[in-house]
Amino acid sequence: MLTLGKELTVEQRLSKAVVDIMAKEKYVALAGILMIGDRLVKDDVPTACTNGRDEMYGREFVDGLNDPELRYLVLHENYHKLYKHLVTWFHLWLEDPDLANKSADYVINIKISDDNRDGFAVAPKLALLDERVRGMDTAQVFNILKKEKKGGGGKCPPPNGGGPQGLDDHDWKGAKEFTDDEKRELDRDVDEAIRQGALIAGKLGTGTDREFQELLKPQVDWHEVMREFITATCAGNDFSTYRRPNRRFIEIFTRDGIFMPSGISESVEGVVVGGDMSGSIGQREQSVIITEAKACFDTVKPDWVRMLYWGTEVVGDEKYTQDQLDDFAKTTKPRGGGGTDVECIPPYLTEKNIQPQATIIITDGDLYGGWGNWNCPVLWVVIDNEDAKPDVGTVIHVSSSEL
Numbered sequence: 001m002l003t004l005g006k007e008l009t010v011e012q013r014l015s016k017a018v019v020d021i022m023a024k025e026k027y028v029a030l031a032g033i034l035m036i037g038d039r040l041v042k043d044d045v046p047t048a049c050t051n052g053r054d055e056m057y058g059r060e061f062v063d064g065l066n067d068p069e070l071r072y073l074v075l076h077e078n079y080h081k082l083y084k085h086l087v088t089w090f091h092l093w094l095e096d097p098d099l100a101n102k103s104a105d106y107v108i109n110i111k112i113s114d115d116n117r118d119g120f121a122v123a124p125k126l127a128l129l130d131e132r133v134r135g136m137d138t139a140q141v142f143n144i145l146k147k148e149k150k151g152g153g154g155k156c157p158p159p160n161g162g163g164p165q166g167l168d169d170h171d172w173k174g175a176k177e178f179t180d181d182e183k184r185e186l187d188r189d190v191d192e193a194i195r196q197g198a199l200i201a202g203k204l205g206t207g208t209d210r211e212f213q214e215l216l217k218p219q220v221d222w223h224e225v226m227r228e229f230i231t232a233t234c235a236g237n238d239f240s241t242y243r244r245p246n247r248r249f250i251e252i253f254t255r256d257g258i259f260m261p262s263g264i265s266e267s268v269e270g271v272v273v274g275g276d277m278s279g280s281i282g283q284r285e286q287s288v289i290i291t292e293a294k295a296c297f298d299t300v301k302p303d304w305v306r307m308l309y310w311g312t313e314v315v316g317d318e319k320y321t322q323d324q325l326d327d328f329a330k331t332t333k334p335r336g337g338g339g340t341d342v343e344c345i346p347p348y349l350t351e352k353n354i355q356p357q358a359t360i361i362i363t364d365g366d367l368y369g370g371w372g373n374w375n376c377p378v379l380w381v382v383i384d385n386e387d388a389k390p391d392v393g394t395v396i397h398v399s400s401s402e403l
């Protein structure tokens with residue numbers, strides 16, 4: 001029992017912040033998430049961080065926060081756990097750790113600030129806040145920050161009165177080091193906490209039950225599916241080094257009988273990218289997906305990439321060798337127009353003796369005929385057409401609003 005009038009330790013203040021949050025009606029549904037993992041105070045942590053399960057807090061940093069700011073910080077770390085940020089957006093961390101951290105923080109902080117206009121939780125000075133991110137997910141914010149970084153400036157304001165650091169530096173490496181059993185257990189624990197939270201919220205009428213139910217729906221990020229597809233199918237034939245496949249995508253690949261262990265090999269050969277030029281897909285959408293594909297090629301480094309533009313026939317054929325891939329997204333020139341008949345591509349590949357290890361087709365899925373007969377794994381990136389159901393290969397349905 002705590003003695004009245006005695007100053008609380010950092011550990012005691014953290015425990016009190018958790019109790020305060022759980023006692024708040026609007027956060028009762030978050031109780032299960034708050035109970036997952038350990039909550040540690042460390043002298044060598046500058047601010048705070050989480051690996052998706054455990055929370056680590058810097059003693060000196062917490063000591064400098066008042067109670068509403070500390071409640072904000074605890075909510076911040078636990079929303080990372082709730083949204084499974086360190087799993088869902090791991091590919092962003094591989095691309096740019098700093099921007100991945102900031103992107104996830106911007107999304108969480110706007111929510112916490114909106115939910116606490118009563119002053120229960122108040123953003124510390126280092127909290128990253130920007131009104132522009134309202135309604136965006138982490139990937140969308142990441143793309144904005146990446147463009148601003150390349151432009152040499154930055155329109156995102158600095159943290160709330162502070163420097164560029166933000167509240168925490170997520171422990172992505174720690175999350176990666178979990179064993180497969182630990183990952184499965186954590187995933188089950190978070191999902192069960194979300195289910196229980198949805199039930200509690202529904203009974204109390206807090207309005208958060210819908211949000212929790214949404215979190216239980218399968219979330220597929222098209223950027224990551226594309227990366228997984230290219231890595232899994234284009235890693236060459238020398239599987240001397242194996243990487244356990246992301247279990248969230250096993251079902252996607254195995255249902256078509258094309259899943260292969262994703263090894264790291266120096267013998268990556270060719271990839272074909274086919275761009276639908278029927279006129280119903282805008283140049284912007286094409287450009288975004290081509291840029292994403294190029295980022296994937298930076299990882300697997302194919303010997304060559306063939307960019308085909310097609311309508312009722314192949315109207316453009318560009319070949320890029322490995323040393324030309326840096327300019328791939330900049331120099332490719334979309335051309336064509338008219339109808340949409342993807343069945344023109346397989347015969348063209350045969351006629352030109354083009355033998356890719358994988359093919360990526362960008363289309364709206366509004367085809368004249370069938371989906372074609374392919375001699376290699378195919379990934380369909382279908383834009384704004386949930387009704388399109390290819391009968392071969394793997395499909396990602398993408399809304400143009402996500403691009």
